[in-house]
Amino acid sequence: MFQNYKDRIIDQEGNHFPSNTYRELVLQPAYDEAKVNFLTSMLHIHIAHLKMLEEQKIVTEKEAKQIGQAIAKLDLNYFKQQDYTPQFEDLFFRIEDKLIELAGDVAGNLHIGRSRNDMGIAIYRMTIRKKLLSLMGELLQLRSSLIAFAKEHSDTIIIGYTHTQQAQPTTFAHYLKAVIDQLTRDFKRMQAAFETINQSSMGAAALTTTGFKINRARMQELLAFDGVIENAWDAVAGADYIAEAASVIQLAALNLGRTSQDFLQWATQEFDAFRLASPYVQISSIMPQKRNPVSIEHTRSILSSVIGDASTVLQMIHNTPFGDIVDTEDDMQPYIWRAMEKLSGIYRLFGSLVVTMEVNKEKLLTRAKNSFANVTELADTLVRSESISFRQSHQIVSSCIKSLLEAKKESLESLTWELANEKSLEVTGKPLKITSEHFYNALKPEYFVKVRSLKGGPSPETMLKSLEQSEQVTPLLVQWLKGKNEIIDSSEEQLQKFLEGWTKK
Numbered sequence: 364m365f366q367n368y369k370d371r372i373i374d375q376e377g378n379h380f381p382s383n384t385y386r387e388l389v390l391q392p393a394y395d396e397a398k399v400n401f402l403t404s405m406l407h408i409h410i411a412h413l414k415m416l417e418e419q420k421i422v423t424e425k426e427a428k429q430i431g432q433a434i435a436k437l438d439l440n441y442f443k444q445q446d447y448t449p450q451f452e453d454l455f456f457r458i459e460d461k462l463i464e465l466a467g468d469v470a471g472n473l474h475i476g477r478s479r480n481d482m483g484i485a486i487y488r489m490t491i492r493k494k495l496l497s498l499m500g501e502l503l504q505l506r507s508s509l510i511a512f513a514k515e516h517s518d519t520i521i522i523g524y525t526h527t528q529q530a531q532p533t534t535f536a537h538y539l540k541a542v543i544d545q546l547t548r549d550f551k552r553m554q555a556a557f558e559t560i561n562q563s564s565m566g567a568a569a570l571t572t573t574g575f576k577i578n579r580a581r582m583q584e585l586l587a588f589d590g591v592i593e594n595a596w597d598a599v600a601g602a603d604y605i606a607e608a609a610s611v612i613q614l615a616a617l618n619l620g621r622t623s624q625d626f627l628q629w630a631t632q633e634f635d636a637f638r639l640a641s642p643y644v645q646i647s648s649i650m651p652q653k654r655n656p657v658s659i660e661h662t663r664s665i666l667s668s669v670i671g672d673a674s675t676v677l678q679m680i681h682n683t684p685f686g687d688i689v690d691t692e693d694d695m696q697p698y699i700w701r702a703m704e705k706l707s708g709i710y711r712l713f714g715s716l717v718v719t720m721e722v723n724k725e726k727l728l729t730r731a732k733n734s735f736a737n738v739t740e741l742a743d744t745l746v747r748s749e750s751i752s753f754r755q756s757h758q759i760v761s762s763c764i765k766s767l768l769e770a771k772k773e774s775l776e777s778l779t780w781e782l783a784n785e786k787s788l789e790v791t792g793k794p795l796k797i798t799s800e801h802f803y804n805a806l807k808p809e810y811f812v813k814v815r816s817l818k819g820g821p822s823p824e825t826m827l828k829s830l831e832q833s834e835q836v837t838p839l840l841v842q843w844l845k846g847k848n849e850i851i852d853s854s855e856e857q858l859q860k861f862l863e864g865w866t867k868k
Contacts, residue, residue, distance in 0.1 A: 379449075380449070381449055386447070386449065389694070390447055390449075390452075390453070391446075391447045393453065393693040393694070394446075394447035394453065394454055395447070396693065396696070396697050397453065397454040397693070398442055398443050398445070398454055399443065400490050400696075400700070401454065401486050401490065402439050402442060402443065402454070403439070404485075404486045404489040404490055405454070405455070405458060405482075405486055406434065406437065406439065407489070407586065407854075407855060407858050408482055408485055408486065408489075408565070408586065409434050409458075409462075409473060410431075410434060410858040410859075410861055410862050411565075411582055411585035411586050411858060412473065412476075412477060412565070412582065413427055413430055413431060413434070413473055413861075414427075414585060414858075414861050415577060415578050415581045415582055415585065416472070416473075416475060416476070416577070418578070418581065419575075419576055419577060419578055421472075421475055421476070421575055421576070421577065422472050422475070426469050426472060427865060428865045429466050429467070429469055429470075430462070430466050430469060430470050430472070430473050430865075431861070431862060431864075431865025431866065432465075432466070432865055432866050433462045433465035433466035433470055434462065434862060434865075435862050435863075435865065435866050436465050437458065437461065437462070437465075442454070442457070442458070445457075455479055455482070455483075459471075459473075459474070475573075475575055475577075476566070476568065476573040476575040476577040477565065477566070477568055477573070477577075478567075478568040478569040478599075480567065480568065480569050480570065480599040480687045481564045481565050481566065481567040481568055481569075481595075481598055481599055482565070483692060484564040484567075484598060484599055485563060485564050485565050485586065487605070487692070487696055488560050488561065488562065488563075488564070488588075488604060489586065490696070490700070491560050491604075491605065491608060491696075491699060491700075491703075492557060492560050492561050492847075492851070493851070494700055494703045494704065495553060495556065495557055495560065495608065495703060496557070496844060496847055496848055496851075497703075497707060498553070498612075498703045498704075498706060498707045498710075499550060499553050499554075499557075499844055500844060501707045501708075501710040501711055502546060502549060502550055502553070502615075502710055503550065503837070503840055503841060503844065504710065504711070504714060505546065505710040505711070505713060505714040506543055506546045506547065506550070506833075506837070507834075507837060508714040508715075508717065508718050509539050509542060509543050509546070509714070509717065510543060510830055510833055510834055510837075511718070512539065512717055512718055513535070513536040513539040513540055513543065513826075513830055514536070514827065514830055516534065516535040516536045516539070516722060516724075517534060517536040517823040517826045517827050517830070518534065518536075518823045519534055519535040519536065519722055519724050519727065519728075520532055520533075520534060520724075520727060520728045520731045520808050520809065520812060521533060521534060521535050521538065521636070521727050521731065522727075522730060522731050522734055522736050523537075523538070523736070529734050529735065529736040530736055531736050531737075531739055531811065532731045532734070532736055532737055532808035532811045532812055533812060533821040534812055534821045534823070534826060535722060535727075536821070536823075536826045536830065537820075537821035537826055538625075540826060540829055540830060540833070542619075542622050543830075543833055544833070545618050546618075546619075547833070547836070547840075549611070549614070549615040549618060550840060552611045552614065552615070553611055553615070554843065555607075555611075556604075556607045556608045556611045557847065558589060559603070559604050559607050559608075560604045560605075560607075560608060561587075561588050561589045561590075561847075562588055562589060562590045562591065562592045562604070563579065563582055563583040563586060563588035563590070563591045563592065564592050564598035564599060565579060565582040565583070565586065566578075566579030566582055566591070566595075566598075567592065567595035567596075567598035567599050568595065569599070569687070570595055570596050570598075570599050570600070570686070570687060571595055571596075572595045579591050585854065585857070585858065586854060587850050587851045587853070587854035587855075596686070599686070599687045600685050600686045600687060602680045602683070602691040605676060605680075605691070605695070605696075605699055606676065606677055606680055608676075608699055608703075609673040609674075609676035609677055609698075609699055609702065610673070610677070612669065612673045612699070612702045612703060612706060613669070613670050613673035613674065613677075613702075615706060616666045616667075616669035616670045616673070616702075616706055616709075617666075617670060619662075619666055619709065619710075619713065620663060620666040620667065620670070623659055623662040623663040623666060623713070624663060626656075626659050626662075626717075627656060627659045627660060627663060630656040630659060635723055635726055636722065636723055636726075636727060637720045637721060637722045637723060638654075638720060638721045638723065639654070639656055639658065639659075639716060639719075639720050640716070640719035640720060640721075642658075642715075642719070643656070643657075643658035643659075643715075643716040643719070643720075644656055644657065644658070645657045658712060658716050659716065661712075662709055662712060662713055662716075665705050665708075665709055666706070666709055668705060669702045669705050669706045669709070672698045672699070672701050672702035672705070673698070673699070673702045675695075675698045676695055676698050676699050676702075679691065679694070679695045679698075680695070728808070731808040732775065732807070732808055733774045733775050733776065734775060734808075735764055735773075735775055735778075736808075737775060737806050737807070737808050737811050738760050738763075738764065738775075738778070738806070739811070740805050740806075740810065740811040740814065741760050741778075741783075741802075741805045741806055742756045742757050742759075742760045743756075744797065744801070744802075744805040745759060745760070745783075745787075745795075745797065748795075748796055748797040748801065749787070749791070749793070749795065749796055749797065751791055755790055755791055758786075758790050759783060759786045759787050759790050759791075760783070760786075762786040762789070762790070763778055763782050763783055763786050764778075766782065766786075767782075775806060778806065780795065780797075780799040780802045780803070783795060783802065
């Protein structure tokens with residue numbers, strides 16, 4: 364019975380590596396990802412390693428020329444179009460086989476002093492660094508869009524909420540500036556992650572370096588890494604570079620997800636805070652009046668999937684041995700790519716829908732004028748005008764609101780000087796000194812916002828200065844990003860020149 368079962372499995376799966384299921388589940392998907400994402404980085408590593416071997420006189424100029432010419436003949440488009448074949452375990456061996464076919468056995472010397480281990484980690488890091496820099500560029504675009512939009516709304520009064528309840532008047536710009544500052548911190552965290560990622564593993568070989576006198580620092584320079592991972596075991600075993608990236612991406616998605624939830628609520632007809640432009644809404648198949656804010660809905664849901672992909676990265680690293688192991692390699696890498704690519708798209712979408720929306724300024728102002736959210740300033744004003752403690756002032760105003768609510772009067776218009784004077788007599792035994800004009804002015808949301816001119820406050824003047832300061836930081840962030848991209852581009856141009864030099868010798 365058992366033998367029959369075993370024979371059936373062998374018939375289905377084959378009796379040579381790889382089994383059909385292993386091929387379909389592991390090798391084919393890994394190969395498909397590799398040929399799209401790794402070919403260029405692999406080629407650059409081949410060129411850099413060959414140049415270093417030539418400079419170190421580990422291979423002769425003649426050998427370098429012969430191998431270099433073979434590398435130059437590689438048709439990357441051909442490999443991108445080919446499916447996985449069991450003849451080769453992975454893309455690396457398929458490329459190596461082609462190089463040996465083109466250059467002869469001497470091409471085997473290209474692998475002196477290196478392993479698929481240190482080479483693979485370098486490829487992963489080179490791939491992630493480019494995707495991260497692209498993401499950071501989209502973040503800066505969103506940040507600049509929000510700064511410009513916030514400047515247009517420095518005097519747009521809204522009600523701020525705490526614990527989901529109306530709290531105090533503020534401005535739309537004040538809210539947006541908080542989002543902008545959070546994005547700035549996200550960018551800085553990505554900068555730190557980039558520094559961790561952009562370290563060279565080359566020269567670690569399998570995990571103990573090599574007896575050949577290769578030059579690890581030269582490989583770092585040629586491949587535009589910022590440093591060398593000194594310990595060879597760490598170079599091939601350490602996965603914290605991708606864990607740090609996943610953590611940063613996850614936090615960035617969490618941050619923007621909270622904002623998208625606010626925007627989705629504000630898009631309801633009950634809030635009616637803004638009207639999305641037509642490209643960002645969908646109609647109903649049955650309800651003619653509907654303008655569904657699907658762009659914000661998708662923003663929220665896709666950000667959740669970003670968090671999920673990033674979490675998958677962390678879970679796949681969890682409890683893995685500290686060494687070279689597949690858990691942290693081909694199966695895991697696509698999750699961080701997808702997380703970054705989706706977050707990049709959301710940055711683009713969210714910036715577009717915000718900049719093109721029409722804010723209902725008058726309705727928001729009217730709502731604020733009728734809200735009890737303004738009374739914090741009345742309590743502050745009474746402290747100054749009546750020379751009483753804040754706790755007494757708070758009690759006077761709180762008692763006023765309690766009386767109005769008991770009388771079913773839920774609008775600030777019902778809060779009169781006479782009522783406050785009555786409560787003052789009850790609390791302090793003294794009538795109010797404040798004039799009715801000063802009293803009613805203290806209840807205006809515009810006044811509330813204006814007097815909060817401290818650093819970090821919502822007054823239009825303060826907010827515009829704060830936004831200008833954020834704008835002044837932008838060129839520094841852009842320059843950092845531009846500098847990193849230029850270093851990588853320059854490195855790739857240099858590698859191409861080396862390749863051209865070998866073909867001309």
